[in-house]
Amino acid sequence: MNGERQAPAAAGEHPGRGSDFLQLAVGDLPSGGKAEWLAGRLRQAIADGRLAVGSRLPPTRVLAADLRVSRGVITEAYRRLAEDGHLEGRRRGGTVVVAAPSVPRGAAGGGVAGGGATPFSGTPGADVFDALRSAPAVVDLTPGRPDLATFPRTAWLRAERAVLAELSAEHLGYGDPRGAPALRRAVADWLARMRGVRVAPDEVLIVAGTAQALTLLHQVLRADGIDAVAVEDPGSLGGRQHLANGGLGTPPVPVDEEGVRVDALRATGARAVLLTPAHQFPTGVVTSGERRRELLGWAREGGLILEDDYDAEHRYDRAPVPALRALLADRVCYMGSVSKLLAPALRIGWLVAPARHRAALIDAKRFDDLGNAVLPQLVLARLMESGGLERQLRLLRRRHRDRRDAMIAALAEHLPGGTVHGAAAGLHLTVTYTADVPDTEVAAAALARGVKCQPLSWHRQLPGPPGLVLGYAATAPGAIAEGVALLGRGLRELA
Template identity: 45%
Template sequence: MADLHLVVDRAAGGVAAQIARELREAVRRGRLAAGVRLPASRELARDLGLSRGVVVEAYEQLVAEGFLISRVGAGTVVAPVASRPALPGGTSRTPENRGGTPENRGGEEEREAHLGRRSTAPDLGAFPRERWLASMRRTLAALPADALDYGDPGGVQVLREELAAYLRRVRAADVSPDNLVVVGGVAQGISLTIQALAGRLPRGRSPHDLGWYVRRAARPVPAPGRIRLAVEDPAGGRQLPLLRAAGADLVAVPVDGEGVDVGALAASGADAVLLTPAHQYPTGVVLSPRRRAELIGWAAATGAAILEDDYDAEFRFDRDPVGCLQGLAADRVILIGSVSKSLAPGLRLGWVAAPPEIAESLRLARGELDLGSPVLEQYVLADFVTTGGYDRHLRRMRREYRARRDAFALALGEHLPEITVRGVSAGLHLLAELPYGWDEEAVAETAQDCGLAVEPVGPMRHAPGPPALVMGFARLPARRADATIRALADALSPGG
């Protein structure tokens, strides 16, 4: 346990803030290394001659900032990402040795701990460790030994049952355990689905051919083993190589204020379309009811497939989440989701709800390619959903993310009023439209230097568009939003 040497001036007031500052600097300077356990709050309060509540407040502040980790039964320890070794020559990574304004000189350590670099990243510090651990303990206590053998490559039965019930209840999906396949995240789900549609996977046990989705009389015929896939414009670029490798010839279809342009989609001759209707990335647009109807009509008339990436569906702030497209046309829409935003990307747990022949094809493919997803994690997630832990966590994070979104948007409006904010009704990011003439690459770099999770939209566009940024707010505590955005405004000013 660490011996702390804290200087506290009771006459100056703000004693909890003083304790937090002293501990923060001790971590930054390397005096408190990662993993070091701090004294119990009651013990430190006694040593300092203070009330325990003051020490608890200081500890809670540093836990919220990411410097400390507090676990029931394990005490309070220094977080792994908080402490950094001194630089060569004895120069430490302290505010005095970095540039920038005092408000923004949190350091690389704070930025890494809070914000990350991906605008879509959730707050991983909010992962419900205690409840997840409780689910794991219950699972290990009750799980028979045989259940730890290779499982059904399509996913263990109990998880498919829980996910199907959850998706019916929360997403208004038309799904059963039999047409739901557990996959290693959305990326794998999309890749396998495209391969199935392109005829690259084993055929499902169905009287229908996998060509159920295609009526090609009036469309270009793709090369064998490939499909013509429409993607939203703009769209994230990270997935495009994956789509092409899976067998998709891509065609960009514009997105406007209501979502994807269905008229342009119909003219594209696509066999399928990949959409993010709950909260389009990067524009933040929620697909309008009119476009939803038009999309279903297009798929029914052409035999095309709709791949619905249920991106950000859990986090709708202005109303209850909108039901998924798949619930309107389960024979044409393939719903793909995961717990990457709601819990953590590293869990690599997702699902595909598809027509029976596609679902069976995916299950067979997983049996041939990798024997399915990790079994234990599937049982733990099933318990987490069954016991209500998942619902409680989502309710808590909706409140927290909404508060962070509100503070972030308010700060942008106050300090950078020339920026137009859009796409704030859902999700973990917003779209910041810049004035014409602004260099979005330069602004994005400046914002990143200020510790923000920001990406320029230009590289995501097929057709030219106004300068804009995708700005993530999920890892920025509401109390820090004003100072961070003010620092960005100062850096962007002519004298900054």
């Protein structure tokens, strides 16, 4: 970094000395951005296997002396990789590598991999997200990834101990298929305070995330004579796949700057629609007041709204907007989860349905899995009741805002012709560009350089401009800048 104080060289020291660790040479150090340079070298070494899981890094004081930089440079580089989840400080055990992605074939040389199938080859199938998750990368910018390094382990353990200390033996048996009463109460309170949705605990059905909520709705909707659910376009490929898996049609409805177009929704003839009105995926549009009134008018005429409130709490530069469920309870199935607030691994979410569908959904849940695991439900309830979940949300908002700003700055520098969408909230940005290059080719070129993202065309059924959907929540600012730079380079080479 400019102006940083460098450690003086020892008497008789050769000016070109460096460190035996990774053969880092003093002469390679840039005049500015030293911490970012070192973080990049460490990230590459972890990815290509030179630093295996369990490897211990040199103490910051030792490496600073070797490279003749201030100790703060080394500390900052280590911190960036710790935020990425690659390193962990263990006090007397030093700083240790704890996660090691790999560089894809062709990434080391900076070229586009030639030949061979990628997740972006052809029409995305049911396993496309699994394939992308398993693809090796140095920088992962796929959307929908929360910052798992911030999972509140201490608070969770404290809540778990308290639950186990108070738990009677009978609570270790089969639970209520609707969900543990304690969690249904906590969710009802959370929805009233945070989303403006007033429900009784008995109206809440605990499910294994929004994915299961959609699966349970398949049979209930079909029994009600509904054979198609309209979807936003662009809109979530994953949501569309879940509906199609249940034998439901998914007619597309265009989204504009005010949200889903209700005139186009009416034209589909569909009696149900899947929406993300608080922060539309992937464009980030917030459904306007006028468009909400039109939607509610459509619903009062017999339509059913499936409201996926997937990341409504993650907002930075705009006022909160109420859930549609708060405005028309008897025509909205409301879905939410803690996947983006805590971790997808918990598989805990909730479904609040109109009264006429509630019994059928409870039966569907009962025969599907007898209900979610009880112990994690009780721990989450304790965390919510203690204020721990709100503290987690405040922490995430600060971190996500910084990372969003880093991505916007990187996009302005490396994709200056791009248009950024959805910056006011959420865990991702969408960028569209004018170059006549398919976004699947750009995503494939990025993956060949070690950067993962999603092409916007995955989330379209209708024609539209190419673009990329880029997640920032789980990636440190330095890695974001590095990844976006590689994206920009790939797009320029293809254009």
